[in-house]
Amino acid sequence: MPQRPVNTPPAPLTYEATGVDTRGAEESVRTLAKWIEETFTFNSARPLLPLGYFANVLRLSADLGLAISTDGVGTKLLVAQELGKYDTVGIDCVAMNANDILCVGARPVSMVDYVAVERAEPAFLGQIAKGLRDGALAAAINIPGGEIAQVREMLHGSADGHAFDLVGTCVGTVHPDRLIVGQDVRPGDAVVGIASTGLHSNGFTLARRVLLERAKLRLGEHISELNRTLGEELLEPTRIYVRPVLQMMDEGLRLKALVHITGDGFLNLPRVVAPVGFVIDQLLAPPPIFGLIQTHGQVDDVEMFRVYNMGAGFCVVVDPQDAARVQAIAEQHGHRAAVIGYAVDDPRRRVWIPQHGLVGEGKEFAVAPDARVPTA
Numbered sequence: 001m002p003q004r005p006v007n008t009p010p011a012p013l014t015y016e017a018t019g020v021d022t023r024g025a026e027e028s029v030r031t032l033a034k035w036i037e038e039t040f041t042f043n044s045a046r047p048l049l050p051l052g053y054f055a056n057v058l059r060l061s062a063d064l065g066l067a068i069s070t071d072g073v074g075t076k077l078l079v080a081q082e083l084g085k086y087d088t089v090g091i092d093c094v095a096m097n098a099n100d101i102l103c104v105g106a107r108p109v110s111m112v113d114y115v116a117v118e119r120a121e122p123a124f125l126g127q128i129a130k131g132l133r134d135g136a137l138a139a140a141i142n143i144p145g146g147e148i149a150q151v152r153e154m155l156h157g158s159a160d161g162h163a164f165d166l167v168g169t170c171v172g173t174v175h176p177d178r179l180i181v182g183q184d185v186r187p188g189d190a191v192v193g194i195a196s197t198g199l200h201s202n203g204f205t206l207a208r209r210v211l212l213e214r215a216k217l218r219l220g221e222h223i224s225e226l227n228r229t230l231g232e233e234l235l236e237p238t239r240i241y242v243r244p245v246l247q248m249m250d251e252g253l254r255l256k257a258l259v260h261i262t263g264d265g266f267l268n269l270p271r272v273v274a275p276v277g278f279v280i281d282q283l284l285a286p287p288p289i290f291g292l293i294q295t296h297g298q299v300d301d302v303e304m305f306r307v308y309n310m311g312a313g314f315c316v317v318v319d320p321q322d323a324a325r326v327q328a329i330a331e332q333h334g335h336r337a338a339v340i341g342y343a344v345d346d347p348r349r350r351v352w353i354p355q356h357g358l359v360g361e362g363k364e365f366a367v368a369p370d371a372r373v374p375t376a
Contacts, residue, residue, distance in 0.1 A: 012298040054103035065176035067106035072167040090131025095238035097170035105180030106172035113146040118163040182257035182272020188376035190323040193340035196313030200238040210297030254319035270349035277346030286311030
């Protein structure tokens with residue numbers, strides 16, 4: 001008799017399985033860097049940092065440095081296209097750039113945007129511009145110009161005629177001798193995590209594959225775990241951390257490092273200059289969207305913590321005596337915050353998440369439940 005087919009559960013999803021080659025991207029960056037770094041000597045405004053930090057800084061004079069960074073919104077834009085709702089992605093664009101400028105201890109000042117469109121329509125572009133305005137207000141920056149390019153042959157989105165890409169370049173000011181890039185981080189320094197609003201603008205290719213394709217959820221569907229529609233959750237804007245962090249700077253707190261938790265999650269922490277690792281042992285409660293992705297996609301902890309912020313969108317590494325004030329300032333601005341870990345002496349720059357039995361190094365986490373967790 002013929003055997004009945006066995007219904008095997010779908011394989012766990014990973015970022016690579018969705019077509020995002022993060023490892024190949026790292027090799028591509030190294031190839032680009034070989035040529036880009038040659039430009040550092042092309043004029044007198046030499047970059048003060050190597051490639052790879054959140055932003056770089058140009059020394060314009062003895063007491064004036066110009067911080068500069070660029071980023072986009074990614075495939076979150078496809079969700080906006082499917083919903084026909086474009087008035088929040090501009091906030092994301094500002095957030096992804098202004099938050100990175102903070103990470104060198106700079107004050108964001110201005111941003112220009114680049115919008116590539118399949119077809120230019122005033123109402124559609126007006127919604128994008130509204131989001132840019134709202135983001136600029138939250139980040140206390142201006143937008144003195146930008147570019148709109150009609151490149152129909154190059155763009156194909158999820159809504160006919162409304163494919164677009166959105167990128168920004170932000171600048172800020174900082175004294176060139178007062179950069180905050182983690183050079184003073186010492187074992188025992190506290191890591192204060194400031195809550196995210198959800199996915200922010202990272203990992204949307206995996207999220208869309210899990211929720212829309214595998215789970216067959218609809219963007220307009222009310223999800224009880226989220227207490228709103230899936231589309232509303234996915235378009236929740238990236239949180240802008242500028243005002244609370246600037247207040248921390250203005251109060252003269254002993255800030256050691258400022259870390260935007262984007263793609264790579266807590267593996268962004270070891271980008272600091274000092275040869276240290278981090279133990280994250282008191283995680284903030286993640287928003288329910290992360291559990292929804294993990295359950296429907298059978299995504300393991302290794303992948304979740306490698307791709308997503310898991311509830312902490314920004315981290316402040318600070319002298320332990322100032323940690324309570326950092327937390328209070330964040331909460332004063334309406335952002336949940338708490339001490340989530342501490343720095344440790346570790347030349348390998350690893351990240352331990354003992355609650356999930358994970359140890360991260362480089363760009364990867366691994367399951368290591370029996371690993372010794374270092375103390376401060």
